[in-house]
Amino acid sequence: MSAEQQGTAPGPVAEVDSEPGVAKPDPILVVDNVKRTFGGLVAVDVDHLEVQRGLITALIGPNGAGKTTFFNLLTGFDHPDSGDWSFNGRSLRRVGSHRVARMGMVRTFQLTKVLSRLTVLENMRLGATRQAGERFWMAPFRPFWAKQEAANTERARALLRRFQLDAKADDFAGSLSGGQRKLLEMARALMVDPELVMLDEPMAGVNPALKQSLLDHVKDLRSEGKTVLFVEHDMDMVREISDWVVVMAQGRVIAEGPPRSVMADQRVIDAYLGAHHDTSINELAEHGHEALQQAVEAERTEEEER
Amino acid sequence: MIDVLQSALHDAFSPIGLSFILAAIGLNVHYGYTGLLNFGQAAFCAVGAYGMGVGIASFDLPLAVGLLIGVAAAAVLALILGIPTLRLRADYLAIATIAAAEILRLCFSATYKEYFHARDGVSGFTAGFRSLNPYPESVDTVLTYNLDDLWVLTVGWIVVALVCLYLWSQMRSPWGRVLKSIREDELAAQSLGKNVYGYKMQALVLGGVIGAFGGFIGGLGLASVQPDSFNTDFTFIAFTMLILGGAARILGPVIGGVLFWFALSFIGGVLGKLTSGDDPVIPPHVLDNQQLSSVRFMIVGLVLMLLMIYRPQGIIGDRKELAINER
Numbered sequence: 001m002s003a004e005q006q007g008t009a010p011g012p013v014a015e016v017d018s019e020p021g022v023a024k025p026d027p028i029l030v031v032d033n034v035k036r037t038f039g040g041l042v043a044v045d046v047d048h049l050e051v052q053r054g055l056i057t058a059l060i061g062p063n064g065a066g067k068t069t070f071f072n073l074l075t076g077f078d079h080p081d082s083g084d085w086s087f088n089g090r091s092l093r094r095v096g097s098h099r100v101a102r103m104g105m106v107r108t109f110q111l112t113k114v115l116s117r118l119t120v121l122e123n124m125r126l127g128a129t130r131q132a133g134e135r136f137w138m139a140p141f142r143p144f145w146a147k148q149e150a151a152n153t154e155r156a157r158a159l160l161r162r163f164q165l166d167a168k169a170d171d172f173a174g175s176l177s178g179g180q181r182k183l184l185e186m187a188r189a190l191m192v193d194p195e196l197v198m199l200d201e202p203m204a205g206v207n208p209a210l211k212q213s214l215l216d217h218v219k220d221l222r223s224e225g226k227t228v229l230f231v232e233h234d235m236d237m238v239r240e241i242s243d244w245v246v247v248m249a250q251g252r253v254i255a256e257g258p259p260r261s262v263m264a265d266q267r268v269i270d271a272y273l274g275a276h277h278d279t280s281i282n283e284l285a286e287h288g289h290e291a292l293q294q295a296v297e298a299e300r301t302e303e304e305e306r
Numbered sequence: 307m308i309d310v311l312q313s314a315l316h317d318a319f320s321p322i323g324l325s326f327i328l329a330a331i332g333l334n335v336h337y338g339y340t341g342l343l344n345f346g347q348a349a350f351c352a353v354g355a356y357g358m359g360v361g362i363a364s365f366d367l368p369l370a371v372g373l374l375i376g377v378a379a380a381a382v383l384a385l386i387l388g389i390p391t392l393r394l395r396a397d398y399l400a401i402a403t404i405a406a407a408e409i410l411r412l413c414f415s416a417t418y419k420e421y422f423h424a425r426d427g428v429s430g431f432t433a434g435f436r437s438l439n440p441y442p443e444s445v446d447t448v449l450t451y452n453l454d455d456l457w458v459l460t461v462g463w464i465v466v467a468l469v470c471l472y473l474w475s476q477m478r479s480p481w482g483r484v485l486k487s488i489r490e491d492e493l494a495a496q497s498l499g500k501n502v503y504g505y506k507m508q509a510l511v512l513g514g515v516i517g518a519f520g521g522f523i524g525g526l527g528l529a530s531v532q533p534d535s536f537n538t539d540f541t542f543i544a545f546t547m548l549i550l551g552g553a554a555r556i557l558g559p560v561i562g563g564v565l566f567w568f569a570l571s572f573i574g575g576v577l578g579k580l581t582s583g584d585d586p587v588i589p590p591h592v593l594d595n596q597q598l599s600s601v602r603f604m605i606v607g608l609v610l611m612l613l614m615i616y617r618p619q620g621i622i623g624d625r626k627e628l629a630i631n632e633r
Contacts, residue, residue, distance in 0.1 A: 101499035113494035133480035140475040174630030
């Protein structure tokens with residue numbers, strides 16, 4: 001906590017510079033030149049990014065910065081025009097989304113996707129990988145998979161207890177509240193036993209009481225040695241739990257570093273609020289249109305240089 | 307009145323009803339469990355029936371080989387339809403299947419006439435099946451069915467029972483759970499490491515092959531296979547039976563099918579009684595005998611509409627489950 005507040009990063013990334021695309025000592029995820037365009041719009045254009053193993057990394061940025069698209073690209077739910085990225089040193093360039101999950105990189109969704117007409121427990125059981133009973137020819141013969149199913153059920157119930165959903169185990173997932181759905185989705189992702197958990201806006205639409213418990217769950221993931229990468233708009237959450245923050249704007253990574261220092265970074269403030277947010281209207285009026293004109297001029301040359 | 311009831315019961319359990327029931331069970335795998343919109347189940351039944359019929363009638367193959375050809379044809383059709391469309395949204399499969407069903411029906415009625423015999427259809431393939439009939443010839447009719455029908459019925463209902471038993475064990479397994487998760491949200495299933503495309507393909511093939519069984523029973527029951535019995539009505543009647551009974555329930559299509567056929571026949575029979583005779587209850591200028599068969603479909607349609615309004619989950623569905631709206 002104290003390290004975070006002073007704007008320095010914890011242990012493994014303490015010596016790392018706060019520069020976009022900086023190398024980390026032990027990256028679990030490495031992204032190179034990933035670019036995705038929708039027609040003329042460049043949604044994502046990331047030159048280089050590394051995500052440190054065992055830490056909580058936040059991905060922030062104003063609306064439309066390409067965070068969710070970037071998430072989709074990394075997890076195989078969308079395909080980039082060019083670029084390469086690897087997880088634990090294995091390239092994910094041509095890997096389908098279900099294989100990405102099996103490799104240990106699991107995501108949740110911005111709009112929660114619970115399986116409404118399955119019970120909470122069935123939702124959880126589905127998360128387990130390598131189930132013999134999921135094979136077509138094995139499925140009708142219960143003895144082949146009963147043991148594994150029992151083990152998975154036990155693990156599912158333990159996770160549900162941890163996320164305080166055990167009382168709801170036999171209810172349809174569609175009957176849960178918005179916040180409980182977020183919890184279920186996170187718990188279900190853990191059934192896959194991932195190394196890297198990618199959470200897309202875990203706090204969206206969650207009430208303050210539940211927020212605190214969600215925060216604790218995310219921190220628990222880190223203490224279990226899992227890596228967390230999450231997209232979030234809630235700056236309090238970003239400040240409180242993240243070890244490292246990556247800022248995206250207009251598809252590019254514009255800054256990264258420990259939370260305090262990144263949030264004070266001029267580029268980040270500009271991205272969120274616009275470059276001229278500090279200039280008061282009075283000031284502009286005093287100097288006539290001069291200041292405004294200068295500002296517009298400066299922006300134009302900047303754009304031309306690009 | 308007893309004879310109306312009797313003939314309605316006769317139709318409810320008839321070979322034709324059975325072929326629709328098997329088609330509806332196949333649709334249950336597609337639509338009820340996996341959420342695949344197959345509007346061309348008639349095509350799967352047709353290739354099954356034609357595979358068996360042509361194999362036996364034109365190539366003198368034994369019955370078992372004919373059945374195998376039918377099953378293989380349905381599986382191949384599922385692959386051909388599934389490979390390009392199952393990666394896309396659900397609507398594309400619906401479009402592709404309804405188009406394929408019409409294309410196949412027109413092909414069967416206009417091409418390779420030496421094998422398909424155009425509108426007359428294929429016949430002369432039942433000898434092998436009938437020779438296996440164990441019922442003694444001394445009996446004339448049992449429960450209003452003649453001996454050939456009785457044999458088809460016996461086999462047909464055994465097939466229905468075995469298919470239901472198999473599906474029950476298949477759907478309670480983790481495999482069935484993956485299918486249901488795909489129905490609920492395929493992206494979620496994918497994010498948990500399930501190969502959604504592969505599972506959809508398995509479901510499409512399985513449901514299609516069960517549809518081919520329906521084609522076998524229908525063909526053997528009528529002793530002929532005609533292209534026009536596999537028009538789009540076929541698929542939609544099967545869908546109606548499925549939804550009437552309750553989708554995603556093992557016995558839904560069976561119960562729905564029997565009831566649908568009973569209702570259709572019963573309404574037809576009652577209307578027939580009311581419009582016939584010297585002084586009919588319903589005078590001919592309101593409804594005459596020729597209009598009967600259309601009117602009974604109208605009434606069945608009305609009954610179904612009322613059922614959907616007051617019992618949308620079907621006869622054995624779970625209302626609570628249906629009430630959960632997808633968010």
